[in-house]
Amino acid sequence: MLRPLIIIRRIPNIDFMGLHKLGFAFSALLTIGSIVLFLTQGLNFGIDFSGGTLIEVRTQGPADLATMRATLNDLGLGAVSLQGFGAPNEVLIRVARQPGSDQAQMQAVAKLKAALGSGVEYRRTEVVGPTVGGELIQAGVIATVLALFAIAAYVWLRFEWPYGVGAMLSTLHDTITTVGLFSLLQIEFNLTTLAAILTIAGYSVNDTVVIYDRVRETTRKYKTMEFRALINKSLNETLSRTILTVSTTALAVLSLLIFGGEVLRGFSIAMLWGIVVGTYSSLFIAAPVLYYVRPRRASRAKGVEETPAQTGQAS
């Protein structure tokens, strides 16, 4: 019979609460740093949001970037940026948003294609006018903010408001620091990245919920246990699961990062970061926050809530 590998044979006894102030300080630093980076350096918005033109071409033989750059910069379309993309014969050409109407963008593409001629293969052409770009930003911000509130509201409903506060804080932390990472590394921020951020929000709270579930259960079981010890106990008991889940998800994302191609790179980086930081925030923000915004102890809220186990008995 197959023998499973058990990494954590006994429940560990790590003093997470002893580290929580350090964690708070570190997170505050990360969050403030991210905000500062966002305000000073900004994001490298892809054309989805900023508008403009992107053309991916494949040349016959290795691309001569210098010559291409010279030709394209003479078109009077403003700065044209060229960059190798994966293989040596693949080039990504980016042209900033043209001043003027939506139509001006389309004319820019026509000019570019005329200048590049028919010797290259057009793998991808994307043109986004200013109208759509603005709307996409708006929809993206709305989606993220709504996601944060929806998640907090859900946790509040299923648990109690202090849990909602903790979930919201840790999710906010994960979202902000992901944006910070994109600002720091200047990785292109586009629609797919946005999807990654929303998924991170979902994943991070997923992790938090598992821990909260245990905190609630422990609270009911040990009515007199000191709250600090109670959180520590819950975190330690779920630690094995936390590590295993992070690992499987990280494996899937790593595979995306390595094999998923250039288009998914930004997405995979965001997700990988999100998984790590989401797990960290569940342990060092979401859980310790409960210490400060205490949920009611079971002794005072006797019989108010049903246990998760009872919900499960329906099947």
Added chain:
Amino acid sequence: MLYFPKWLVALILGICALGVVLTVPNLFSAQTVERWPNLLPKKQVSLGLDLRGGSYLLYEVDMRSVLTERLGNVLDGLRNEFRTARIGYTGLNAEHGQIGFALREPERMEEVRGLVRKVDPDLDMTAGADGAVTLKFNEVALQRVEQQIVEQSIEIVRRRIDETGTKEPTIQREGENRIVLELPGVENPEFVKRILGKTAKMTFQLVDESASSAAGHVPPGDVALPIKDGHAPPGATIVVQKRVLVSGETLTDAQATFDQYGAPAVNFKFDAAGARRFGDATKANVGKRFAIVLDNAVISAPVIREPILGGQGIITGSFTTDSANDLALQLRAGALPAPLVPLEERTVGPDLGADSIHAGALASIVGVILVVVFMIVFYGLFGIFANIALFFNLCLMMASLSVLGATLTLPGIAGIALTLGMAVDANVLIYERIREELRGGRSVISSLQAGFERAFGTIFDSHLTTLVAGFLMFFLGSGPVKGFAVTLSIGVVTSLFSAILVTRLQVVTWLRRTKPKAIPI
């Protein structure tokens, strides 16, 4: 928890089998599946444009120009009515979407109100005591017009696209006044953009020979239009009568052809009514010139040598073979009621699409293998149970995507890979719980029981929060984000089923068969 009634076992096995069966068509090429008997499932996951290659174009129907045109007509109408009724006015103009003027005799306001209604019943009129009048289109009417124009535009776009022979185009309205075109397999959408770039409103109007546009004075009832026949110098205009002899709506056919000198030209045919009107008009005006007006420019102004009674004609001018073809197509499909403004274009070549499929598939397969190995290493036999559940989960995802007709995009593939990683989380939660209960000194059965039971609430909550994010992405996101949201949401639901029911069924069956003293977990 450990008891499965027969019907539930049947249901679980049934769903799993259905998942596998509905996934099968995706393993074959579309052509092969096409030939299968109709009894077999044939639906495949439809690939997004980023995977199969093609063009996505987003247009906005330019309502402003429609409004401007309509206001222009109202101005003309009012001038005529006021002249016949001998009503004095000053400062008649159209600005910011409304018309303003002042009456010389404010006491004739009621009479004016009647005339305004006659010219355009959709106008709201506000009048001051001093005789100042402003006219505005009423909101309800405007919305109705917009609705109509957008629908008409979609119809015309569809006809024009159909004329080009593009296969499986999707043409849809988006939001208030936008049109989305999805053209699979179209690698270079320039020709599509060209044929949608013109409204192609064509009219035949008489040239007013008595007026010279050079003099700068255009008589009432006439209009000076630019000449674009390829010979006239840029900026040249010609004065034509505003009255339309025949309009392009009466055309039944148009074809690109060549004139007697071998230059590209467009051949057209009127319907019966149009032919009669054109015949009458040409009979009455032999020796004069008529202008062929296309989108407010004169493309040709030939002299009428004899009445044209056959209902056919030929337009010569400065055509190239391409532009003659385009115009013929546009005339056949009909004029767009309003210009279309391009907002967004995304084109993916077939090679990149194929590369993306490969990359996505490779990443998913490697991801699955890593997860599978991981689960076996850490949970042994129970890891295998989880992997079998994972397999059915994958099938159910593909089956759902096929049946729902959802579109699979590259981010969608990322969603699949990611959900597979997250799907085993449910199993991890259950198994860890079982381990804990065992450690706590419970018996085999009771530990299993408690493990499944207690983990359920947690799994349910954690899945639901991911679903919340998925729904938000679906409703607020566009394009790639939507594709991701679809697979993520479907994956969350199927993994709930497979991790809880499929895994449990396996564990219970194993328990019954082997009656183990200890659990290898």
